Amino acid sequence: MNIFVGVDLGSTTTKAVLLDERGTIAGRGITNSRSNYEVASRVAREEALVTARFNLVRNALVADSELAGIADGFVPLLERTFRREQYRDQLRRLRGELHRSGDRGRRSQSPTRLREVLDLIVDEMDERADRHFGALAVRKSDFFRDLAGGDYMALAERFAEPGGVEFETLSGLFDRAILPVENSVSETPMEELVGRALDAAVGASGPRGGAAAGLELAVARVRSTPLEELSSVGTGYGRQRLPFPKEQIRSEILCHGLGAHVMFPATKTVLDIGGQDTKAIQVDENGIVTSFQMNDRCAAGCGRYLGYIADEMNLGVHELGPLAQQATTCVKINSTCTVFAGAELRERLSLGQRREDILAGLHRAIVLRAMSLLARSGGVREEFTFTGGVARNPAAVAALEQLVAENYGERTINISPDSIYTGALGAALFALSASRKAA
Amino acid sequence: MNGDGQLFVVGVDVGSSAVKTAVVRMPAEGADEILALRTDRIRRRDLRKVIHEAYPLVLAEAGIEPGEVAYTASTGEGELVDFRRGHFYGMTTHARGAVFLEPQARSVLDVGALHARAMRIDARSKILGYRMTSQCASGSGQFLENVARYLGVSLDEVGPLSCGARSPEQVSSICAVLAETDVINMVSRGIATADILKGIHLSMAGRYVKLLRAIGAGEEHVLITGGLAADAGLANAMRECAEQGEMSMTIHTHPDSIYAGALGAALWGGFRHRVLARRAAQARREVS
């Protein structure tokens, strides 16, 4: 199968979208951005290839009348199995790195004692893997850093004292070890992990007899289908650093505009709130950008603002929105600067204000800033599409809906669960159309 | 007050990252003496609780009873110190604390978690001029903390690492929050942690030297107070910047610099106590 790749190297996350020749989405992949851009874009791409394979499996099953019944259960099982394998593989590397940095440090603790504690923690993390990837598990994040980090810190707190090691030492070690883990690629090729997952899933899925044989056959066929990349286009904050030639790099503004247009063809106005910048884009009926505005390099008003606040509150970014939605009033936040807002938050908490209400204020603050940008780019026109990571945050969405209604009247607001992939989708479309043109 | 005219005074400096408390003995004559110092990081804890817990502990450390305290003064964000007798403003106390720690100090640079302030003072710690950084946390202590976290080094390591840097990386002023990506960028270009830290120190130092310049600090003894005084890398970078800017000031830190605010508050408290006592005595004399 021929595929076209779009990679969006964002400041916080790197996304890849694969299109087939007809322009349908074959796969999507995401990873957190990290210091090695090349690794980030490779991982995102491989992740997308993995989902592409899974999709192929699903299609093969659905196409087969005998197997169609199990497709709904099989693919998620496959995915979970794969993720667990992948997580374990990364844990192995984390263990290695933890040991290595533990040995290097000149600490008062005896290195063996430290190693023992570290092993205790990682062993336990390994056992907990199923909690993240069980059938009913609600996964807190897509990223190893977050999943492992959460477990590690909790366990470190538990084991530090009995193990005679300082918590600070342990947390420092994690911060150090996670970097090389993220910045290198596993020795186990992704294809092999996928293969293992497929085998395991076939084993665990339970069909017997003819169905089992059919399943095995279908899976084998998918495994041997080659996925060939015909062309690729890169975009996003880090696009200049991608190992792509210049003509394969597109401005993220254009990609977001086009991506939003393809997802919601009647889109006129696009708002993208990403990790480190916010863009307001107006597009015409062909998805072509007619004007745009973006903010300055200040975290106030971007996703990182919320990320920072989440850190301050010891929460995950995905927890912020739901909490803020429980607010009874909306506190007015006076600080513009993110760091000062963090301080204001602490101050207000200590004065006894409700966490939910303050959070509501913080969400409103960031959306207000986006509203100005929107106004500057030409206002909110019908239809309006909200993309970027912050579109995943229900409180931000609610605040936006309210402010748009107040200022522009009724507008259709499009939000897709896949909106974080908008830029990458646009890039993939550019890749596809470039290769069509060349042909 | 004891019969011998000595006072015990307490200063509580409520910052945005930590609460600093100091207990000082002020004899009727002779030098004032620090009895106890204490820092309590706030770190997502209830601020009121931190303050209230710290107080008895620091008194115990100083070996005095609550009833013996003549004056408790707050400074910084002192509203929550509801057991205080008076409040003094941050610059007033840092200036006083600085002169107490280093009597020759004529300029004070207070660098805390969110703000930096430069003050020029006289021998009595009177403030002759000052400048503060604006409402952007770029280049603040919190910023440095964030950077350290992204680099995976602890605050104590920051200074020594930076001092050992060979070819510091030029860093423009960057957002304290987005610094993460900038730092990641630098790491991705293979720049050593030490060089990144030194670069950041130099960029911060540049701003601070500018503040000092703006208040007209000349050939003087500059004392760094506040949390970042503990960071040898910053002081070092400041010296380099001052030299480059052909400024002949000398940059100093003091091991107790972080307590300058708390000490200053305590000492001003003692001063006020005596003024008030004198007034009361006078009033009594007038009555009788």
Next chain:
Amino acid sequence: MNAELAQLLDRVRGLSEDVDFACVREWKGQGSGRKAVGYMPIYVPRELIHASGMLPVGVLGAGDRLEIIRGDAYFQSYICHIPRSTIEMALTGRLDVLDGMLFPSICDVIRNLSGMWRLLFPDRYVRYVDVPQNFSPDVGGAYWRRELEQLWSDFSGLAGRPRDARALARSLEIYNENRREIRRLYEARSLEPWLYPASELYLVTRAGSVLPPEEHTTLLRRYRELVAEESERREEDLSRIVLVGTFCEQPPLGLLLTLERAGCSIVDDDLLLGLRWLTEDVPEEGDPLDRLAAAYLECSCQTASVYQPEGRRGGWLVESVKRNQAEGVIFCAPSFCDPALLEQPMLVEALAAEGIPHTQFKYSENTGQFAVIREQAGTFSDSIRLWSEA
């Protein structure tokens, strides 16, 4: 506090917080065909509007009472705040109550704002009032008289009534009386600042930007009487301060309160100059338009927006410090305000020459956090009090 005083203060606070100009709407509703003309702060001859039977309405920004959404879309981050909230009010229909809008020549921001108004509201009456920077009666004076004449004609057209010199003469008197009353209040405050907290004085004065002048004069008088009866207000140990730099964008009320809480007692200020830019009475004799034109040349207050033909800047400030026995000066200018901030070094020089302590900081009308300002003002007043006698 006396109930009537409390009520009066409530009323003026309500007027200053009202971004919908309800009282102007009310005034217009009381007579058919009534019209109102808005103006940005300073150097606007309100007398001419009044003489044409219209209500002059000061547009002083929206302070912190409006979330700025569209306003920010028109102004880059490095521009002061008052034009943002003003545009926001206009775009949300709040200024529809105004039948015309005047933009005096204060600075490039207000000047360009007048052009923005023309582009955004092509059907409304807009005028840029280019105040002369030449003070010779035959040159700048003649020019100003022509401009005023033009304005007067415009107003009479807008109001639909002929120009009437007698009406103008009466308006001059009414405004003379109003300014006299404000001056009295300032003098009283300078003598006993603890009786007239700056935040109150500000609100009471500010009411004059939306009330008819006759009504405002009565209100001012009543305020002074009520305060005199107020027995709870006692002298406190505060530093006497002159506040400067706040002539256009209005400081949030919280700022004035903060200064006072930090130990500064304001004994003179340059707030609300739009209501008091003429520092003496306009003479009652002669052709009223001539007198009004001449008054600008002879007795208008000095601000950063007006050229000073001779000498060094800041004489008036030193004089105010001395007259009011102030112990220091606080420069408090809106962020990004070029006139005020460029003026400051010259004023500082004048103060330094006299050994008058001073400090400076910036605000914007919607600043909500005063911690830093409190800290600086507090330190300033600490330094005056703790060290001054020693």
Next chain:
Amino acid sequence: MLLQKEMIGKHYRDLASAGDEGSKVVYTFVPGNLTELMGSFGVLPVLPEINALQSGMRKLSGDYISEAEKQGHSEDVCTYVKCDIGMLKKGNVGPTGLKLPEPDLLLLSYTGCFTFMKWFELLRQEYDCPVAMLHVPYQADGRIHDHHRDYIVEQLESEVIPKLEQVTGRRFDEERLRQRLALSAEAENDLVWVLESAKNVPSPIDAYFGGVYYIGPIFTAFRGTQAGVEYYQTLRAEIEERLAERRGPTTPEGELEEERYRLVMEGPPNWTSFREFWRMFSEEGAVVVASSYTKVGGLYDRGFRHDPERPLATLADYCMGCYTNLSLPARVDLIADYIREYRADGFMINSVKSCNSFSVGQLLMLRQLEERTGVPGGFIESDLVDPRYFSSANIKNRIESYLQMLEQKRGTAA
């Protein structure tokens, strides 16, 4: 270009020796400058704005600005002023390395900017020399009123000329002024021809980055001089040749090969990274065919010429007609016309932090121009001479996105 360097070099040498030669020196501003009048008195003009921009180009402005801020100037205000004050405090050494003479008179032609007034008041505190204030009314309703012209002429007669007479000890000679005005008009004709050559496709000039070199002499000391006339003759001949050979404009990288985008620019350029900024456009094949900045010292392409027949009135008209003295609606009209007349693909606004006179209202201009012309606009932010406000990556990103947008738009139109 060489010729221009020589002219400027000589001017600064003359200035440096002004004290020895007994020449009188007048400081004044570019918009509304009375060069012909000053010339008729034989005084040498110093233009602090030009010094500031030169300091920016030579990367000295950062130091100067921080010197001024150290003296108590706010970081918020116009950096031209701070750059100038800083230069003064650091010895007043001009762009060619020669010391500048102190002013005998500050001629404050208060045209199109309030900051000018504060600037010269600040200089007056330093030099204690006389100031002649010329208040030029703003063209708020888009036209010149007779009584405004009269007001300016009266000020010239009662304020400016007497002060020039007093400083130089010479009497005002109207005939000499007329001669100079005639020379001005001649050079102005050629300048307009050069600027309008950009109507050709491809354009032989860049009317913004290249344009600043073209306007240099006529906006400064050389209007109304023979040298000025000759400069514009030479320039015109050069462009005629270029046009005949269908050659593109000069860029920092040599001649532009392919004109891919035609742009109109609003707002002054950034000086501290002038070449880098220029390169961001030229590398992508973007040529600026018309700009408003090249009109700050006179709007000649809309018909105004200095007129020797009405010497003082023509000066008044000149002052009132400078670009920044135009109302916002008039500015929008002008740029919209440029976009049409010069067949531009797009327009771009460089909004500089320093200059409220230029910048306030530009975001509204952007909207209005897009609506009126149907051509998309781009918006970038930088500063004149403050290196802290030139974020290269940011600006590049915006320019790149903008140009790609134009290209994409063209792709579908075709």
